Amino acid sequence: xxxxxxxxxxxxxxxxxxxxxxxxxxxxxxxxxxxxxxxxxxxxxxxxxxxxxxxxxxxxxxxxxxxxxxxxxxxxxxxxxxxxxxxxxxxxxxxxxxxxxxxxxxxxxxxxxxxx
Amino acid sequence: xxxxxxxxxxxxxxxxxxxxxxxxxxxxxxxxxxxxxxxxxxxxxxxxxxxxxxxxxxxxxxxxxxxxxxxxxxxxxxxxxxxxxxxxxxxxxxxxxxxxxxxxxx
Numbered sequence: 049x050x051x052x053x054x055x056x057x058x059x060x061x062x063x064x065x066x067x068x069x070x071x072x073x074x075x076x077x078x079x080x081x082x083x084x085x086x087x088x089x090x091x092x093x094x095x096x097x098x099x100x101x102x103x104x105x106x107x108x109x110x111x112x113x114x115x116x117x118x119x120x121x122x123x124x125x126x127x128x129x130x131x132x133x134x135x136x137x138x139x140x141x142x143x144x145x146x147x148x149x150x151x152x153x154x155x156x157x158x159x160x161x162x163x164x
Numbered sequence: 165x166x167x168x169x170x171x172x173x174x175x176x177x178x179x180x181x182x183x184x185x186x187x188x189x190x191x192x193x194x195x196x197x198x199x200x201x202x203x204x205x206x207x208x209x210x211x212x213x214x215x216x217x218x219x220x221x222x223x224x225x226x227x228x229x230x231x232x233x234x235x236x237x238x239x240x241x242x243x244x245x246x247x248x249x250x251x252x253x254x255x256x257x258x259x260x261x262x263x264x265x266x267x268x269x270x
Contacts, residue, residue, distance in 0.1 A: 083259070093200075093208065093251055095259040107258055110165070143207055150198035150255050152219070154207035 050074040052144050052155035059161045060134055070127040070144030070155055078102075078122035081147035084129045086140035087157070094140075097129065098147065112138075134162045166190050166254050170262025176270045177242045184238045185265045187252035192232050196256035199228055199237045202264075203248045212237065244269070 056068040068084070084096040097118040098107045106118055117130040127144050139162045145151035167190040177183045187197065195215040200208040210219050212228040215235060225240045239246055247269055252262040 092264040093202075093253075093261040095261065098258070109258075149196070150210060150213045150253060151200075151208075151259075152210050152213075154209075156207055 054158035057158035068129040077125040168262040193256040
């Protein structure tokens, strides 16, 4: 069974940093591209970042480019999102999702709240 | 960037109705559109990819169609378990979600 479990969220002050993790199981993690997608409270879905299976290709949404860094450790079956210079508008539930041209499996999400 | 205009924002239906949601892309997306269902407090679930290909486990009352810039998603014979929000996603050039449609019972 495919499972994606996010962690690392919490309350953080504006301008500070936070690192999210997503541990994958039930499939060969190193064969798949992975994504981070977020959803602000009561709002729609926003794609955040993509990383290819071997980390050769990385793309970001314009709203996070230069502030967020996606990475992965295939030996640990883990996806990361390093978030810096956080803003109130980054407050959201962050999902990791497996890439198969679209997003077929999602984690349950981890909440990030940016507030003073 | 490709923009996705999804409508309507909300929809009210009776059990057994047929409902249709549309998404218009800002440019040709060559059928690279997927549709997701999201229930409150849950992660989105992939229902349809590549315009009309149903995922395993997606009931046949769900369908998708379209080409070029214009796409639609339908539920025939709405059931109570279909009450949720629905999103389109283009994946021809990075990824863009539509704003979502909230389906409620009349």
